[in-house]
Amino acid sequence: MKRKLGALEKLEADHAALRFKIKRDPQSYRPDFEQQYQQYQTLHDIFIADPSTTNSGLVALKDLIEFVSHVADLYPDITSQFPQDLIDILLKHHQVLEYDLRDKIVGSLALLKNKDVINSSTLLNTFFPILISTPSKSLRQLLFTRILSDLRSSNAKATNHRLNKTVQTAFFNLLESDKTSPKGIWAVKLTRECWKRQIWTDARAVEVMRVAALSDNEKTITGGVRFFLGADKEREDAAEESDDDNDVDMAKLRHQAGINKKSKKKARELKNAAATVKKKEKKKNAPPLLNFSALHLLHDPQGFAETLFSKHVQNTKNKFSLESRLLVLQLVSRLVGLHKLTILPLYSYFLKYLTPRQASVTSFLAYLAQATHDYVPPDVLEPLVQKIANEFVSEASASEVAAAGLNAIREICVRQPLAMNETLLQDLVMYRKSKDKGTMMAAKGLLSLYREVGADLLKKRDRGKDATMGIRAGAIQERRYGEEAIGEIEGIELLEKWKEEERRKKLEAAGLDPDADNGDVELDDDEEDWKKWDVESDGDSDDSGGWINVESDGEDIQISDSEDEKEKSQRPAKKAKLSSTTPAPGPAADAQDSSKTASTSLEPETKSISKLLTTTILTPADLKQLQTLRATNAITNTLPSHKRAQLLAARHADDPLTAETIELAARLGRKSSKQDKIDMAKADRETTHHQSTTAKRKEKKEAEGKSTTNKEKERKKNFLMTLGKAKGKNKRSLGDVKRTLLGHVERRKRGGKRGNRGN
C-alpha cells in the first residue's frame, strides 16, 4: 500500500525548506543540521581527493555549501571549521575548481562575513591574494566586486580605520615588495575605486598611489599617474551621479498604496520609501563634504616630482611609450605648477621637444606652460620662449602652427611675465595683422596680456589707453622676480572713505570741528561699531553682553604684527628708488580707484589703508557695507580690461592646462563644411517623424506612467452603454434622488471619494 505523504515529508529533499525551518527554530532541528553537516563533510572529503573533477557530485556539494553557510551562524560550535575549509579550498585549488563551485564558495564566504562568522580582514586576506594571482578573468571580476563591496559595507556607518589600515598596508607591501611585477595594478585599481566612491579620502590612500607611480612596471605607473591626474574629477562626477539616480516618486507610491491590495509588506515599503526621501532631502540641505584633492594630500611633492621626473621621464633606459611618458610629464608639470616647485632640469628637458614635427607637441607646449609659475627664474624660461617663437611663429610656418606657438607663449607669459624680452614681444605682437584668424587672435591675446602685466615692453602706440595712463600716473608698475602682491581687501579704501565721511557727519551734528582730532568721540564711534557686530540682530544690545569691551586710553584692540609694519614701511621706499616716475603701490586693485585724481600724493593713502587693516577688526556689518560699496562702484567692472582680469581669475589654479587650450586658437579661423553645418542645425531636433500635438501629449503622459483621466474616459464612453443608467435614473424615488444629490455635495466638499488624504 502506498502511504500518503504529508506536506512536510514531500519537501524532505529540499535544502531551502530545511533552511527555513532551521532559521525558525534552530534548537529543534539541530540533529537534522548535524546530519547535513556530516553529509557536507563526507562530500568535502570526496572532493578533496580529486578537486579538479567536474562531475555531478559537485552539484550536491555546492548546494550543501550554500545551505551550511546560510545557517552557520546558528550553530557556531558545529561549524567552527567550516569557514576555514572553504578558505583552504579556495586558496589551494582556485585554479582547477569548477567555476560554478568556485563562485559559490566566494559568495558563501561573503555571506559568512555578512553574518559575522568571519571578519572582514580574513575575507580580504583570502580574496586579495587570489585576485592578484588567478589567471581567470571572471574570477578576478567577481573578487574585485566582492572586495570593493566589502570595503564599502564595512565603511558605510563609520570609517573602519583598522580595516582600511590593514588593506592599505597590504597594497603598500604588494607595491613595495616587487616593483617590476604587473600585480601592483590591482592595488591601484582598488584604491582608485575606493577613492572614487569616497570610501578612502585620506593621505594613506594617496601614499599607496605615490608608491604605485614610482614603481617600475609601466601599467602600474600609468595607473598611479592617472589617479593623480583624474581621480578627483571622477570622484566629483560620481558624487553628482549618485544624487540623481533612483529617485522615488512619493506621490505615485501613495497613489498606488491607495489602490493596490493593502498588505504589511506594502505598508513597510511605503514607509521605507518615505524615509529614504527624507534622508535624501536632509542630505541635499547639508553642507557639502569637503574633501582634499589627491594632489594636495601628497607628502613632499617636491621629492615626488623630482623622482618621477628623473626616473620615468628623463631616464632614457626605460622603454615606455610616448603616451605614458607624456602622462608622467603631465603629472610632473601639474605638481610643479600647483605647488610652485623648482625643478630646473625640467625646463631644459622641454627644449628638445619644442619643434612642430614632434608628435603631440601641443601637449608638450601645454605641459611647459603648466609647469611655469612666478618662481621660475626668467632666464630659464627665456630660451624656451625664444625657441617656440623661432620654431613655430614665422611667416613660413602653417597658420595652425603659428597660432599654437603664440598661444603657448601667451600661456607661459601669463604665469611668468618676465620670461619675455622687449624685441621678441614687439615682433610677436606684429602678428595681430595676420590674415589668419587664429594667429591674429593669439597675437591679440598676447598683446592684451602685456598691456596689463608689462606695458612698458610694448611700443608706445600698442599700449592702449589704460596702460598709457597708468604708466604716466605710475599706477602700473612692473613686478620684479619673486615679488608678492601685498595682501589686501578689495575696495577697502572705499570703506575707509565712507567711514571718514560718516564720522565727519556725526561730528558736525554734534557741533564739533570735524578736522580736530578728538579721542573721546572716536571711542564712541568704535563702541557703536561693536554693537553693530551682527547685521541680523540690529541694535540688540543684549548680544554685546558676551563681548569684552577693551577700553584703554581711547585705543581699540590692536592686532598688529611688527614685521608687517616694518615691511610695509620699507617697501615704498625701495620702489621710490627704482622707479623714475612718482612712487605708487603696485597692485592692480588700485586701478579701481581710477576716479581719484592722480595729482594727490598716494604715499599717505597707502599708510592709511594699512592702518585700517591692521588696527581694526572688520565686523560683519563692515563687511556688508564693503560689499554694497563695491557694488555701487561697479563702473570699473564694465571696462574690458577688468572683464579679462575677472575671466582669468575665474580659471581655478587647480584646473589643469591641456593640449586643447593650446590648439584652440588654431581652430578659430577654420571654416566648417556644409555637412558640419547641416549636422549642427539638426542637432537640436530630436524626433525625425512628424507627430500631432495630441499624439505628443499622449506619449508624454504614457512616459510618465499615466493613462487617461476619468473625465476623458467618461467623454469617450459609448453612448449606448450610458443609456441603461440614464433610464434607471428616471425611476428613482424622490428620497433616492435627494440622497444622491447630497452625496454629491458631500464628496465635493471632501474633494473626491477618497478625499485629499494623499496630500
Next chain:
Amino acid sequence: MTASSKKKKENKKKDFQKPKLKVGKARPKAANSTDTSFRAKAIALKQQALSTSAPTLEAQCAHHLGLLNHKSDTQRKESLAFLTSAITSNPTTDPLPQPSSVIIPAVQRLILDGSNNVRQQVLKLLQSLPPTDIASHTDQLLLHTRAAMTHLAAEIRVFGLEVLEWLLGVAGDEVVSCAGGWVKMLKCFLSLLGWQNEASGKWSTAKSYGKADSKLQVKQMNVLTSFLRAGLFYAHVVSSVLVTDSNFPLWQTEHHMLSGRSNVYAHLNLFGAARDEEAEMYEDREDRQRVFHERAEAAIITGLEQATKGGGELGRAAAQLRKAVKEGMTDFYREEIAL
C-alpha cells in the same frame, strides 16, 4: 460607413485572398514559409566512422564508461547494465575488458544517483567485480557510501545501507581499518539512529524533520551490528603463504614477504593532509575497541535500552546488536570499572 471600418474590412479581405495558381509558374510561397537554405564556404563533417569492423569490447566499455555522465538516467542505467554483462560474461581467466581501477572511480559516484534504477544497477555492477579489486578501493567507496547514508533523500539513505552491507561482506577488514573508516562511520551511525553521544538532556527529543520509520531503523541497526562484528571481532586468519617445512631455515616467512595489498604503508600517511583523530586509521582490533569505548559505547547502550523497550522487530535487532557489542568488548580491559 466610416473610413476606419472600411479600412478594416479591406485589411480583412486581404488576409483571406486566395493566391492565384498559374500553369507553368512556380507555386507561390505560403506566407509562413521559412527559408532554410544557407550558404557555406565549406561543410565539415565532424566525425565519420570509416571502420568496417565492429569496435572491440574494450572500446565499447570505454565508451559506456564515458556515458555514465549522461543526463538521461535510462542511458546511465543501460550503460551500467552493459558494463555488468560485459564483466560477468568475461571468462574468469581473462583480464577484465577495462581494469577495475578505471571502472570503480567512474562508477562510485553513481551510488548517490537520484534514480533508483541506476543505483540498483550500480550495486549489481560492483558485485560483479572481483572482490580483491574492491578491497583496494575501499576507502573511496566507503566515502561515497557514507555520503549516501547521510543523504537528504530517504531512498538514498536506505541504499547506502545496502552498499555498506555488501562492502562489509566483501572487504570487512579493509572497511573498518581504512582512514576515517571506524570513527566517522560510528559517528554517522549514531547520528542516523539519533542516539546522542553526549547525554545533553534526559528529555526525549521530538521526532524531528526527516526521521525514518522503524523499518529503516531496524535495517540501520542490523548493518551496524555487522559493522561492529567486522570491527571488534577477530579477523579470520588468512594464511596466504603456505606454512610448510619446505623453507625450513626461514622462520615466519610471511612477515618478510612483500605484502599482497596495495598501498601497504597507507597508515604512515606520507602524502596526504594531516589527519585528526576522526580521520585516523585504526588497524588494530585493540585500537578500535578503545576508540569505540571512548566515543560510542555509552551512547549505543543507552540507545539500545530504548530500542529494546520498543519490542517487535526493533527489539530483536537491538538484541542482536547488544550481543555483538558484548562479545566484541569482552576482552577489553576497562580501567574505569577496575577503579
